[in-house]
Amino acid sequence: MTTLDIMLPYYGDVALMQAAVRSVLAQTDPDWRLTVVDDGTEPSVPGWFAELDDPRVSYRRNERNLGVTGNYRTCLGLVREAHFVLMGTDDIMLPSYVATIRAALAKHPGIGMIQPGVEVIDGAGKPTEGLVDQSKRRLYKPAFKGEVLMGGEALATSLLRGNWLFFPSICWRTEAVRTAGFRDGLEVTQDLALVIDVLQAGEQMLLSDTLCFQYRRHAVSISSRQAFTGVRFEEANRFFMDVADRLDGTGWTKAAKASRLHLSSRIHALTMLPGALKNKQAEGARTLLRHVAGADHR
Structure with a gap:
């Protein structure tokens, strides 16, 4: 079974990034490769990665800031395996994530996308579910137990009504994403754009309710202009x-x-x-x- 490529496009909070990396190191299934592509300038980061001394972890810093889409494209170009994850820099993989994904791939080897079960956490790492997440789960996300395969116009319609996916937790078939590519001029909607393009190319998504990922949603401060x-x-x-x-x-x-x-x-x-x-x-x-x-x- 294939090794899972975990790509981490990084820019932002150092402590949260380190927590994300530690969550990868804590996986029960050791058959993964982590590649961190640093789009920032924080001086302490390269030394921290050098001290990890784990051959499965690779770190590189961009010569100049590439932005969201540019860094996504760099990560995609570095993928070596048949399936990969584009993990968020402040998210957490629960210890069973890689094992869950690799088990799903063994059952559905040609699947284009896998969306596992996800728990939303706040900035402090505590489980939370705000109004936005509640409405998406109750109004838009299809109801199912265990696993279900979806694709085509039905899934596209559901997501365009309300995007209930958690992009950093999705496992992708590499060639499907390379064929679709990332669209120019998008940042906040880049995730949904990619899913729609992959669906239009005929790929399917496996939905699983097995909880193995934590998505961090930071509160928007009312004082943030x-x-x-x-x-x-x-x-x-x-x-x-x-x-x-x-x-x-x-x-x-x-x-x-x-x-x-x-x-x-x-x-x-x-x-x-x-x-x-x-x-x-x-x-x-x-x-x-x-x-x-x-x-x-x-």
Whole structure:
């Protein structure tokens, strides 16, 4: 059975990154390879990796900052195995993650994507489930027990209504991702874009309820001015409209309709509006209102 490539595009908090790496080192199944691609400049990081002295761990620092998509592409180019994970720099693999994924691959060797069971944690590592995660789980995520295979327009429609996946926990078939690639001009919607492109190429996803990953969702501080500018929703509008046109072109009209409505994203923007108003982000509030109202819906 194949070794699992774990790719970690890193930029940000050193302590959280170190916790993520330690969670990989603690896997019960030792057949993995971790590659960390550092897009930052923190001086202490290279020395910390040198001290790990584990032949399964590779570390490299980019000569210049590549940004989210650039670092994703660098990681993809370094994958050597048939399947890989693009792990979040602040997420945690529970000790059974690799064992769970490799067992699933043994049963479904040609699968394009595997979404295992995920627990949401807060910045302190405590289990949490906010309104956004609750609504996605209850309203959008398909109900199942054990495992289920999904794909095609049905899965695309479900995700475009409300993206209930946890991107850093997904195991990917390498060639499927290399064929699809990462789209230019996207950051916050890059994950959903990749899934939709892979689905349109005919790949399927295995959903499992076996809990083996912790996804860290940080609380958005009401005092954070940058969080309420509405920029992320401008990108979201462009993405959903573009995807709708692409889906119409391939006959996935139900999924295209869901993309144009992008209801979950509009509700999310509505929850951000009070923060924008409190922070006196007038332009941000207008952007959020346009997104809530579906001003770009066509």
